[in-house]
Amino acid sequence: MKGTARAALAVCTALLTTTLTTAAAASSAAATPGQVMPGVLAGHPTREMSETARLADRRALVSGERAYAMGDETGLYPATGWHTLGEMGGYWTPPVKLLDGLWLGVNGSWLGKDVPAAAYHRGWGYQRFDYHSSGLDAGRVEFVPAGSRAVVVGLTLRSATSRTVSLAVDAHSELMPAYPWGGTTPSATDETPDQGAYAGGALVFTDTGTPPGQAKRDYAAVVAGSRAPSGHQLGKDHRGPQDPAVVCPATGDAPYRCDDSPFGKGTGGQLDYQVSLKAGTAQTVWFAVGGGDTGVGDAKATVAAALRDPEKALGQVLATRRQVAAHTSVDLPGDRLLQQSVEWSKQNLADSVQQARDLQVRPVNAGTAYPPAKGTVAKARWYGAGFPDYPWLFATDGEYTAFAAVAAGQSDVVKDHMRALRDVSEVLNDHSGKVAHEVVSTGDVYFGANADAGNTDETVKFPSIVALVWRWTGDNGFRDEMYDFATRNLHYVYDHLDADHDGWPEGLANVERPGMGSEKLDSTVYLDRGLRDLADLATSKGDHATAAWATGKADDLEKRFDDQWWYGGDAKAYADSIDDVADPANDNTKIFQRHWIGVTPMEVELTKPDGSTSPLSTAEHGLTALQQRETPCYTGDLGLYHTGTGPTSDPKGNPGASCDSVVSSVASDREIFSLNSSIMAVAEGNYGRLAADQQGRYTTGNARIQLDPSIWELPGAMPEIAPSPDFPANIDHSFTTRSMALQAWGTYGVLWPVVHQQLGVSPDLGRGKVLVVPQVPAGQNRVAGNDIVLGRGSVDVSASHNGKVWRTDVRSAGLHASVVAGAVLPADARVAGVTVNGHAVQFTAVPTSRGLEIRVPVGDKASVVITTR
Structure with missing residues (x-):
């Protein structure tokens, strides 16, 4: 890694450590001035990431299994998303949207607008916002109780003097299903209007209409508090400080920020409260937004259950997330x-x-x-x-x-x-x-x-x-x-x-771009892995016919793969697809477009009939291709481009470097998806390339877009696309044109490289075996992991490397499996001896794509020490 990159990483790490330490201290101690929170957060250590800059430009997300809510980090609700333009934010319980938003006002001033947000905090299973004005501090926390179709909102107030404050809660409904969308048939424009009412101290919104061509609905949303309101209002608006609403245009460019979509047919209401505060004593008022597609009765019951004991429910969420962390x-x-x-x-x-x-x-x-x-x-x-x-x-x-x-x-x-x-x-x-x-x-x-x-x-x-x-x-x-x-x-x-019966599958795959042949590289690669894995499953079941069929297909594919798919020349890469779509008679023509899928032959891990594993690519081609992908034609500051740069016949031309002479028919796309970087990180690990300028470039890229305050949009959340040469940061896009604020697949490029490759955990519990062969990244001395879950048991691993000595400590519990442990050494290493718990033992040396794996059988607790000459 270049010196400037190391310096940037050091700054990022320092910022990260400060943020985490400060947040952890704040959440496990008494609230500091200007920061108030429910007692359950103050009394239970947790982990947070915090943000104070450009809060109105950042999306905020809280999610549970049956409900979630998205607004911005001031506590307001811009129209968000594009599947149904502007309607993808707000409060949801799959498959129904409930509200556009929930706004809180104190003494006539709306939090997030009249009283600006001072900070946003994203915790494990919750989010919270800080506000303060002269003599009054407010904190808002949101979470989803386990299994609930409700989002719970707590407003904690603390006054410097004893007084009674007025509290207004605005809600604007938008009862609509996740599908149809704004541009489909039928369309979200076919939505039926919501109806609003006040009953039993709650706002009740319903949609019982029947849109054209769809079934009759029984949608309901209920908004209520933990205490009886002093009054209420109903009306078509009630978006807090976002009235009158700026409506996004149905077509054309949307403004950076608007308040509602042209599809919106919701209505609104307000609940009013009087809250008596004692000087210096924090008090929390709880609210819940709940409902769904099964009628008003269920919606009321959902909200009542969510408000029965919110602090206990939040405590349960925190406990569950601590288990995830453990x-x-x-x-x-x-x-x-x-x-x-x-x-x-x-x-x-x-x-x-x-x-x-x-x-x-x-x-x-x-x-x-x-x-x-x-x-x-x-x-x-x-x-x-x-x-x-x-x-x-x-x-x-x-x-x-x-x-x-x-x-x-x-x-x-x-x-x-x-x-x-x-x-x-x-x-x-x-x-x-x-x-x-x-x-x-x-x-x-x-x-x-x-x-x-x-x-x-x-x-x-x-x-x-x-x-x-x-x-x-x-x-x-x-x-x-x-x-x-x-x-x-x-x-x-x-x-x-496989219409031409050549063994290469046809159809779309991960890259859905023009100019590709009918047979795609990634489908071929994953077909081979699928065949090997099906054969393994079949063998375990005694289905010898299926095992033989799948093995035969895989053997044939692998025998012909490199001859067919390696593009050759200075491309130093595999073809992205084959079969010229402009000339169907020209079968098996190699087409090279520099897409990220060129990494997949190195990314897959094939399980052979003898139990050994390897990538699909040959060692020569795999290493050549990986080194090429590390060049500026393919890799930017935060990871791997979707489509690399180089000569092209596309009118857009080539905006980047050229690392080969092949003239592609498509333009480059220097967007860095977290998935692209994940694929590259895993591929590097399969070849034992774990150094900071190899796998480390891609794991660091994904980690930074998740954790670096100078880059993130939503603290602690890995997005779909990193800030890239061809994709500005999400916060510089309008709220209706951004990539995902949190995308799950990017975690592949973090957890799998660490657990499977660095810590070397490779279970085969279906056959009662576990292999633990770590590889400490070059330039580092130690890696360790505890409570790695394998079936109903777990394993702890610690691996270190110092000069000519490699040490692996393994502890297992509840596995009911044989354990083999060791370490990955350089391919040319010469082993002087191996001990287990201080006793010399025989060992097996296995050449692999990662290096030379030294393996020895061990018990439930073992220290394996390998010494080289």
Whole structure:
């Protein structure tokens, strides 16, 4: 890493350490002047990230499994998102939006506008805002109780003198489903108007209309407080300081910030309160926003339950998030930034979990149709891809996220995600084996039906995630539950997506860009991994016919792969696709466009019949391609570009460096997606390239966009796209044109490199085996991790390297598996001796793409010391 990059990283790490230390102290001690919070936060140590600059330009998010809310970091609610323009923020309970926002006013002054926000704090499972004016401090906290379809809001007030203050709570409804969107058929313009009422001290909003071509609704939202209001109002506005609303235009460029969309048909109301304060004593008034698609009665019950004991419910959320933090707790003294990214990535995954009930599965053909539902999925639970525009069930997103999730000890959610994909796909595609691409929480499938062209990569990846979960949990029941569908996945590809019978699958994949051939590199790569993993599953079940079929297909693909896909010359890369779409007769023509998928042959890990693992790429081509991707043509300050720079026939020309002479037909795209950097980080790790200027460049890029105050939008949340040469920072985009503030798949490039590659945890619990072979990154001395969950047990790992001595300490509990431990040495290392708990032992030396792996059997507690000559 260059000196300037090291200096920037040092500054970032210093800022990060200060932020975390300050936040932790504030949350575990008495509130400081100007900062007030409910007692449960002051009394329970937690972790926060805080922001004070440009709060009105930053999105704020609080999320639970059945509800979430997004506004800005002042506590106001700009119109947000673009799937239905401006309607993706506010308060949601999948699959229904409840409110555009909830605004709080004290003594006639609206918090966030008349009384500016002083600071925003994002904690594990909650968020809070600080406000202060002369003689009065206010703090707002928001969280989602476990399993609740409500968001709870607490307003804590503290006055320098004893007095009674007036409190106004404005709410503006927007009862609408997650689908249809603003530009689909039918459209969100077909929404029916909301009705508002006051009953039992609460605001009650309903939508019981029947939009054209859709079923009758029974949507309801209820807003209530923990005490009886002194008055109320109803009306069409009630957006606090955002009245009168600036409405986003239906077409054309939207302003940087507006207040509502042209689709909005909500209504509003206000609850008024009188709050008596004693001098210097903080008092919290609680509110809840709840509801859904099952009528007013359920909405009222939801809110009543949420307000029964809010402090206890918040305490339970904090306890649950501490459990999330306890699993895969790492110590990386040579890379504290990455260590903190691991901690926050686990929380990002927990933030992303969503649930819905009674999904009405229908293919909407990319928004052009709305047929009757083909069937119902009673319950689904999944990792939402991203907030605010992608909080739904996606195949490819979830399949990448699964690797991070198992490393974080969250395999149960991965199982539910895969079940949801299977259940929806089986209804949608008549048991064909094809996996749906994008499933809205309503059950509407935007893309991924049998009649659609793709996405092929998602179908071929499904067996690999089944195998991943089986290896990390040893859950034969889950393997058996998924096995038939996983087998049909790959048969579907060969039966329907290989028209020329050349073994390379056809159809769309991760890169949906023009000029590509019909057969994509990433689909081919993931098909090979899927075949190997299906063969492994089949062998474990004694299904020898399927194992032989999948193994034969994989052997054939691998034998021909490099000859067909390596582009050659100074491209130093694999082709992105083959088959010239302009000349279908010109079969197997290599097409090179510099897309990020060129890294996938190095990123996958293939499990061979003998149990060994390796990438698909050859060592020569893999290392050549990785080194090429590290050049300025492909890598920027914060990670890997979507499409590298170089000669092109595209009229846009080449804005960047040229590292090869190949003339591409497409323009470069120097957007840095967190997924692109994740793919590169994992690929580097597969080849043992863990140094700061190798894997470290990409793990650091993802960590910085999540944790560096000079870069982040939402503290502690990894976004979809980093600030890039071709994509300005999110806060410089309008609220309706931004990328996702939190995108789950970026955690793949943090948790998997640390747990699987640096700590070397490679379970095969389906066969009662665990391999722990760490590799300490070059330039560092030690890495460690505790409570890495494997099935019903766990493992602790500590690895160090000092000169000619490598040491690995392993402790396991509850595994019921044999453990083999060791370390990765340089490929040319010569071993002088190996001891386990001080006793010399025989060892096995295994050459791998990572280096020379030294392996020895160990017990539940062992110290392995390897000495080289």
